Amino acid sequence: MPPRAYKRTILITGATDGIGKQIANSLAANHRENFVIVHGRSPTKCSQTVATIMAENKLEMECNVEYIAADFSTVKEVVRMAEELKIRFPRLNTFIACASVLINRRSTSADGLELGFQINHLSHFYLWNAMLPLLEANAPSRIITVGSSLHAMGSIDYDDLMAEKLYDKYLQYSRTKLMNHMTTMAIHRLLYTHGVHFSVTANVIDAEEPAENHHDVTCLSASRSYLCSRGNGVHTIQRLVEAPELAHVSGKYFDSMGKEIRSTTVAVDERAQQRLWETDEKLCASLDVPSPRPSPPTVDLMHLGSLEAARKHLLENNNVADKFVLPAV
Numbered sequence: 487m488p489p490r491a492y493k494r495t496i497l498i499t500g501a502t503d504g505i506g507k508q509i510a511n512s513l514a515a516n517h518r519e520n521f522v523i524v525h526g527r528s529p530t531k532c533s534q535t536v537a538t539i540m541a542e543n544k545l546e547m548e549c550n551v552e553y554i555a556a557d558f559s560t561v562k563e564v565v566r567m568a569e570e571l572k573i574r575f576p577r578l579n580t581f582i583a584c585a586s587v588l589i590n591r592r593s594t595s596a597d598g599l600e601l602g603f604q605i606n607h608l609s610h611f612y613l614w615n616a617m618l619p620l621l622e623a624n625a626p627s628r629i630i631t632v633g634s635s636l637h638a639m640g641s642i643d644y645d646d647l648m649a650e651k652l653y654d655k656y657l658q659y660s661r662t663k664l665m666n667h668m669t670t671m672a673i674h675r676l677l678y679t680h681g682v683h684f685s686v687t688a689n690v691i692d693a694e695e696p697a698e699n700h701h702d703v704t705c706l707s708a709s710r711s712y713l714c715s716r717g718n719g720v721h722t723i724q725r726l727v728e729a730p731e732l733a734h735v736s737g738k739y740f741d742s743m744g745k746e747i748r749s750t751t752v753a754v755d756e757r758a759q760q761r762l763w764e765t766d767e768k769l770c771a772s773l774d775v776p777s778p779r780p781s782p783p784t785v786d787l788m789h790l791g792s793l794e795a796a797r798k799h800l801l802e803n804n805n806v807a808d809k810f811v812l813p814a815v
């Protein structure tokens with residue numbers, strides 16, 4: 487457990503490299519307010535990352551960075567990680583979903599699922615669900631999903647979810663980014679029905695570098711990981727975590743420079759979100775991992791016209807309107 491109460495206890499999945507590592511570094515620098523949990527698949531790389539961040543920020547005395555290791559290619563590891571998080575970091579109130587892979591050739595996990603789908607999407611689906619009660623209890627809380635404009639590349643093929651018939655690494659990657667985008671929006675709606683109305687927020691950021699930066703020498707990178715701190719969204723992610731003016735902003739999509747942009751039609755399609763959610767739940771159940779949370783509502787309460795209409799809908803359908811407090815106008 488963090489030795490003292492920090493304003494934020496922040497989990498960053500996939501923080502041992504690339505953008506996730508940069509975010510961890512930036513957030514750790516604010517050592518009076520932020521406690522940062524670096525996640526990665528290997529304990530050795532995690533502990534090296536923590537040491538680097540501590541050294542770069544001269545934080546030897548300020549132990550505000552820890553790590554948790556779990557391989558997202560195994561569902562049991564993710565379940566174990568969720569339990570470990572609850573015990574070690576009970577004040578968790580910020581969840582940045584960043585871990586992701588782009589795999590050249592189709593391969594399957596030990597659980598028999600397409601590897602990219604499992605690492606990029608299903609693991610996050612499980613973790614989001616498992617951590618929601620803690621995030622709600624520790625509100626104000628923020629969920630930030632690191633996405634990509636590639637999510638608009640294709641739609642989900644439910645007849646070939648595991649890409650057995652057709653595997654294209656970019657298509658499969660883009661689909662997993664779409665899935666995370668849709669699930670984040672579904673969580674936003676789910677939170678709304680819990681009556682927490684914007685004390686727990688859920689947003690997506692497109693970490694794609696803006697086209698105008700493509701010739702910027704400061705962005706040249708020897709590896710596929712970004713080195714440019716201006717264009718890859720690190721600054722925007724930091725704002726989504728810390729900025730007071732974004733405390734009640736939820737269900738939104740931002741570009742890497744922080745501008746709010748429109749999600750694709752499919753990403754905000756509530757029926758599509760519902761179908762994906764149910765599919766994920768079934769997959770978790772088939773792996774003996776029951777989803778710890780109920781499904782999001784099938785109707786977007788935000789689109790019901792008025793908050794009174796939403797309340798009426800809740801009373802008629804979900805019986806949770808007693809927890810639904812109308813926000814002050």
Ligand SMILES: NC(=O)c1ccc[n+]([C@@H]2O[C@H](COP(=O)([O-])OP(=O)(O)OC[C@H]3O[C@@H](n4cnc5c(N)ncnc54)[C@H](OP(=O)(O)O)[C@@H]3O)[C@@H](O)[C@H]2O)c1
Pocket residue numbers: 499500501502503504505506525526527528531556557558559583584585586587605632633634635663692693694695710711712
């Ligand atoms: N880079 C881009 O061009 C770009 C553009 C738009 C959006 N994005 C998004 O930005 C995020 C970061 O991308 P990036 O390119 O910076 O990533 P990256 O450098 O490739 O780092 C990926 C991270 O995910 C972790 N990871 C990989 N496989 C894992 C597994 N089986 N279990 C647990 N963790 C695992 C890695 O851990 P290890 O260190 O152990 O491998 C690493 O920490 C992603 O969500 C990506 O979709 C990136």
